[in-house]
Amino acid sequence: MKSTLVVLALAVSASTVAIAQTPPPYQPGMGDLMVTIVQPRHLKLGLAGQARNWDYADYAQHELEEALETVEKHIPKWRNLDIGQLMAATVKQPLEEVEKAVKAKNAVAFDAAYRQVTEACNACHRSANLPAIVIKVPDASAFPNQEFRVTRP
Template sequence: MKHAFSLALLLAAAAGAAVAAPPQPDYHPSMGDLMTMAVQPRHTKLSLAGQAHNWTYAAYETDELRHAFDRIAKTIPVYRDNDIAGAAQQNMKAPLDALDAAIKARNPAAFTLAYGRVTKGCNACHQNLSHPEVVIKSPAAGAYPDQDFRPRAGK
């Protein structure tokens, strides 16, 4: 009987604590947060996939990069008086389309050129959004030591 009463007190205290807990504040990521979380890793992984000639994974990352720009534009539609969807369209659509074509052709030279255009598009956007200090480049080394970028057999 003593244990049942103690358990009832614990449950009541736990229920009361959950009700009394303050609400969690809304988290609104900044443009820098979103770029660092959603775009920069995709840009890096895309390069590593292309260097490894893993065309299946490169296509996946290209698609994910496109969607990351779309999600950012929905999260922060206007940044410093700039239409983010329009900025992404202007700076990234043609380079990403060229990248798609290079990946579909499984052409390493065309991939390198198109990836360079994607990188230039990123930097042009940074310039237009008054962040010239943010300069993106092709990675010199893999930043993902826990991921194998080589294509799987039969792909």
Template sequence: MRKIFLILLTFGLFACNQQKDNTKILQNRIDSLEIKIANTYKPGFGDFMSSIQAHHSKLWFAGQNQNWKLADFEVHEIMEAIEDIQKFQAGRKETEMIGMINPALDSINNAIEKKDPVLFENSYTLLTISCNKCHQAVDLGYNVVKTPDSSPFSNQDFKPLKDSK
């Protein structure tokens, strides 16, 4: 009986030692992955804002050309960028304030659905004003957004295809 007890005790101690080694290996892997995640690139706030600026401009030209499919695409790109800001830039004052443009985006969506150029222009003006109010609220009032007067995208035709109205 004593022999069996010693054999079981030996196996038990070996198993415990093996468990400690596995725990240490797993903890080292977790630590390594945490370092990699911390050093992974994530876009900065300015990267997101530059993207929104481009889509804001394209949205204007799509609406002016009554290319409602493109306008719908561009407004949803802005919404997606805002979601990404909230995901990747949480905790910033700018992120907390960005939701103030949602009513303007809803208004533009409504104008696009109705394919109403006058409502679109008014909604776009509201969006632009909302962007500037947000900039002012977070002490970035020197960054003034306006309705574009010429497209920086000379490689894009904003007119709708004949069969896509």
């Protein structure tokens, strides 16, 4: 009888310790999401388009779209701003233009639409009172271990 109680007491205190040690879930902030999932996908899409690598550009366009949707879903409000509304007013339309250009394998249309996406990133940064965050069309790869050119016919 006594030993059963001791075992029970040990089991209870062990589970209490386990709960106390569970770290809080990781909740990246807006700036974290921007530099980790949005910025690299914007860059990769730009490099794919510059290389006229339409198969990869198609993939990269969707990944960038999804990254922005993830931001909107997890941070619906940033300070006093409605992020969904701002996404709709800035990047949504130009991203659809990129998608069309990629599907049509139209280099001139891609370049124009990609510049618009980039300008839309900055439009939102200005709306958020962060005009110092200036995104540009990439002029170099930050991924020396990835091939962006078409390697297959």
